[in-house]
Amino acid sequence: MIVSKGIPLKKLFNWSFHHIVWLFLFMGGVAVLYRFNIISFKIPWLPVSVIGTAVAFYVGFKNNQSYGRMWEARKIWGGIVNDSRAWAMHVDGYITNLNTRTKRSETELQSIKKRLIYRHIGWLYTHREQLLVPTPWEHVSQGGLTTRHAERLEESFGVGLISDKEEFRELKNFLGEEEYIRLKSKANTATQIINEQSRDLRDLREEGLIDDFRHIKMQEILRTFFELQGKNERIKKFPFPRQYANMSYYFVGIFIFLLPFSMMPEVLDAQKINFWLAVPICVLLGWVYIMMELVGDYSENPFQRMSNDIPMLSLCRTIEIDLREILGETELPPPVKAEKGVLM
DSSP states (O other): OBOSSSOOHHHHHHHHHHHHHHHHHHHHHHHHHHHTTSOOOOOOHHHHHHHHHHHHHHHHHHHHHHHHHHHHHHHHHHHHHHHHHHHHHHHHHHOSSTTOSSOOOHHHHHHHHHHHHHHHHHHHHHHHHHHTSOOTTSGGGSOHHHHHHHHHHHHHHSGGGOOSOGGGGOGGGTSOHHHHHHHHTSTTHHHHHHHHHHHHHHHHHHHTSSOHHHHHHHHHHHHHHHHHHHHHHHHHHSOSOHHHHHHHHHHHHHHHHHHHHHHHHHHOOSSHHHHHHHHHHHHHHHHHHHHHHHHHHHHSOTTSSSTTSOOHHHHHHHHHHHHHHHTTOOOOOOOOOOBTTBOO
């Protein structure tokens, strides 16, 4: 997530540099053809402007839908934050000796609470890691120049900015050794971690450490975690409909191709100065449309390891700190800080 007030020009340049290069080559080539009378035909400006207006509306629709996907993902993670705190509160307040036949020591109770809360922290990081696995329609999976550009953006303005150590968020830090080995091999580890929580609650109910009412309340929170996880997985695994995304790309390309054959004759004349005005004007117009397309294109997937992602690591770390403080711990991991104006 970009947290700086403005987008630095360097980042904007890195994001769109290769587009600026081919725009200058294309527009400059057409300008040369007109300047030396190699071609002389002109496309009327009216139909081109109508196409440009239609493309702007279409791209605006796409960007609106892309923003909706991103904002929905942020609301889902807001629900995870709130319900995680509620889970820790219930664990801390509900697990007592109130209904037990054999009283447990405070050390034993604290150990049970720690097991339940740490397992949930492990679920958070595991769910995040699973959401970051690339899908076939994301930029890094496209191959060629697109993949190389996406990998460079990831490294310079994405997951490559994460400066804390990997071992802080490894699942083995939050589960017992046997449980870690058993759950790590599952197809969907995050799902199995929540199910493990449910089994643990069942055992605690049988031991009398929680009563029926509290057992039901805590199971309801686990169900909400399943629901929130499923909503994130829906966004991750169901792409923005390609018929909308791809047609937007083609429409922008058509408009940019037609643009110089209409704009150049309007700007270009026998005077040499106008040759140097015509090219940057057409490049600027083309760049504006390309950037509108790219904004929507890179926003439609909010879990793809780049700067416009949901800041899942920061949210996971915030939850971890809150939950471990509820346990009474004082040695806590540091909060995730923004790097280069990006919070991951």
